[in-house]
Amino acid sequence: MSRIGKLPIKVPNGVEINYNVPNLTVKGKFGELQQVIPDSIIIEQTEGNLIVSPKVKTRNSQALHGLYRSLINNMVTGVSEQFKITLLLQGVGYRAAVQGKKIILNLGYSHQVELDIPNGITINVIKNTTVVLEGCDKEQLGLFASKIRAWRPPEPYKGKGIRYENEIVKRKAGKSGK
Incomplete structure (x- = not known):
């Protein structure tokens, strides 16, 4: 399991996240970013956090797990802070x-x-x-x-x-x- 992928993503106030499979949209005060998420990745939204996890533990999904967690974290950081x-x-x-x-x-x-x-x-x-x-x-x-x-x-x-x-x-x- 990815060490980076296990970490939750903290969503700051003023950032809106919409996830309609497979499209993820993140809106904030500095703009709006979109990303297509592969089927092997699951995104769960809890109170103030996003949790990214693989659907099935295969070699490919575990490789994508940390990557997409980092991409989503960069999107959240970018629209809130630049x-x-x-x-x-x-x-x-x-x-x-x-x-x-x-x-x-x-x-x-x-x-x-x-x-x-x-x-x-x-x-x-x-x-x-x-x-x-x-x-x-x-x-x-x-x-x-x-x-x-x-x-x-x-x-x-x-x-x-x-x-x-x-x-x-x-x-x-x-x-x-x-």
């Missing part, structure tokens, strides 16, 4: 700006990089070099942050690039002089 990812742009001339539904990045290329901001994600740019992404869907938020980071991943010699807030980049010495 997730936040901070990206730091380090390098001479690297900067970001938001114009309408696009983020525009200057990353040392001969052209500006323009990316469309997906629905459900808000972006704040602080001092042109710090990009704060917020959203209720953890998967979509992480995917968009990785798309931004993929344009200039941090390099080990000078430390230039786009990095996550608490990311540590191991630096290399480079060439040694005579």
Whole structure:
């Protein structure tokens, strides 16, 4: 049995959960998320808690047990608190700006990089070099942050690039002089 799957999910006030097999809908003050739950997973709603359990103990249902418990917990957390990812742009001339539904990045290329901001994600740019992404869907938020980071991943010699807030980049010495 999954150690994570056994834990109950606490549902905070203001979060509404509707489960019509196989669709699960979670509504909160920051948005609404939907997930399709497989037939091998049972969701029971008690007072202020959700309990996720496998219908039959097979190898496949036990593998999905912890996964869907984590996905549902992320949905509940996202609509009640929102997730936040901070990206730091380090390098001479690297900067970001938001114009309408696009983020525009200057990353040392001969052209500006323009990316469309997906629905459900808000972006704040602080001092042109710090990009704060917020959203209720953890998967979509992480995917968009990785798309931004993929344009200039941090390099080990000078430390230039786009990095996550608490990311540590191991630096290399480079060439040694005579």
